[in-house]
Amino acid sequence: MRRAALYALTVLALSPAFATAGAKQRTSMQAVLPYVMCVTCGIPLTDAQSPQADQERAYIQQLIYRGDTLAQVKGALVAEYGTQVLALPPASGFDVTVYVVPAAVVAALFGGLLVLLPRWRRNRNRDPGSGAGAATGPLSAPDAARLDADLARYD
Amino acid sequence: MKRRIGPVGVALVGAAVIALLVYGLAKQGSSRALDEALAAGRLPAAPNTTRTLPVLDRVSGSRAALSRWRGGVVVVNFWASWCDTCNAEAGLLEHAQRLLAARREGTVVGITYKDLTGDALAKIGRFGFTFPNLRDVDGSFAEAYGTSKLPETFVLNRKQRVVAISRGEITRLSWLTDAIARAERT
Numbered sequence A: 001m002r003r004a005a006l007y008a009l010t011v012l013a014l015s016p017a018f019a020t021a022g023a024k025q026r027t028s029m030q031a032v033l034p035y036v037m038c039v040t041c042g043i044p045l046t047d048a049q050s051p052q053a054d055q056e057r058a059y060i061q062q063l064i065y066r067g068d069t070l071a072q073v074k075g076a077l078v079a080e081y082g083t084q085v086l087a088l089p090p091a092s093g094f095d096v097t098v099y100v101v102p103a104a105v106v107a108a109l110f111g112g113l114l115v116l117l118p119r120w121r122r123n124r125n126r127d128p129g130s131g132a133g134a135a136t137g138p139l140s141a142p143d144a145a146r147l148d149a150d151l152a153r154y155d
Numbered sequence B: 001m002k003r004r005i006g007p008v009g010v011a012l013v014g015a016a017v018i019a020l021l022v023y024g025l026a027k028q029g030s031s032r033a034l035d036e037a038l039a040a041g042r043l044p045a046a047p048n049t050t051r052t053l054p055v056l057d058r059v060s061g062s063r064a065a066l067s068r069w070r071g072g073v074v075v076v077n078f079w080a081s082w083c084d085t086c087n088a089e090a091g092l093l094e095h096a097q098r099l100l101a102a103r104r105e106g107t108v109v110g111i112t113y114k115d116l117t118g119d120a121l122a123k124i125g126r127f128g129f130t131f132p133n134l135r136d137v138d139g140s141f142a143e144a145y146g147t148s149k150l151p152e153t154f155v156l157n158r159k160q161r162v163v164a165i166s167r168g169e170i171t172r173l174s175w176l177t178d179a180i181a182r183a184e185r186t
Helices: A002-014 A016-021 A029-035 A051-066 A070-081 A093-126 A131-136 A141-152 B002-028 B033-039 B084-103 B117-127 B173-185
Strands: B073-079 B106-113 B133-136 B152-156 B162-167
Touching: A029 A051, A029 A070, A051 A070, A093 B002, B033 B162, B073 B084, B073 B173, B084 B106, B084 B117, B084 B173, B117 B133, B152 B173, B162 B173
Parallel strands: B073 B106, B106 B133
Antiparallel strands: B073 B152, B152 B162
């Protein structure tokens, strides 16, 4: 019984989840880069080639060597370069449009569909003679006479 | 009438999105208001003179504004450690600082632009700068001067009005001494 408990404790202690539960998780360059912009070029740091971008990458590497987590690296970058270093800007000032405009466009499209779809459906039901069903209905007397006249020209 | 509301609404939304894009693009462009005022013979007021910035030193926490040096000539120089042309003109700026300090006429004030504190301090040590330096962390201070490329230098008179602008590297000491002399006169 005691041996089983000891075995269970050993397994638990060696499991990755247990080992990292209390400790901070060191990040990597691949994990950081998607969140970071080159502050002078205004493009993602992954694609940037400039002396300032090189400086940023070297600084991130230093922070990673120091054992910083992703959140700590982002915090240190913001302290040095401001919030513009982050790929996703903070939701304040003009930058709030980054979040508001796409949401508003989607909401407007959805709202438009909600309003227009029932109207289209209503119009279609109200006017059975229109659209694809038009050819299948009976012809009025003047239309029939005109059709006959047209066909007679090909005889 | 009802049928027109849909297309009009779509047109309005489209116009709003386009206006937003135009505003965003216009905001990214560099302002040349100071240059135009100078070219027209006016001496424009230096922007952001009362806004405080962190002082670039090893002891963090202190802040200063350009207005601290009001009453003397101020040579505002935007620089960064990653900027090679800034390094090329560093000697001229230090020379100007020594001239101003010797005559008690004013000071050079360096403002680092989108730069790491550690790297900027290392550059100060390497070039032996004796003038004060501030940190423009996000570049918004420089933006008011229309600065988006480095190095750039603005010479302010005693009333903190801009008398000369160099957008790019200063290659001649005479440009600085002439501008300082003009600042002293106005």
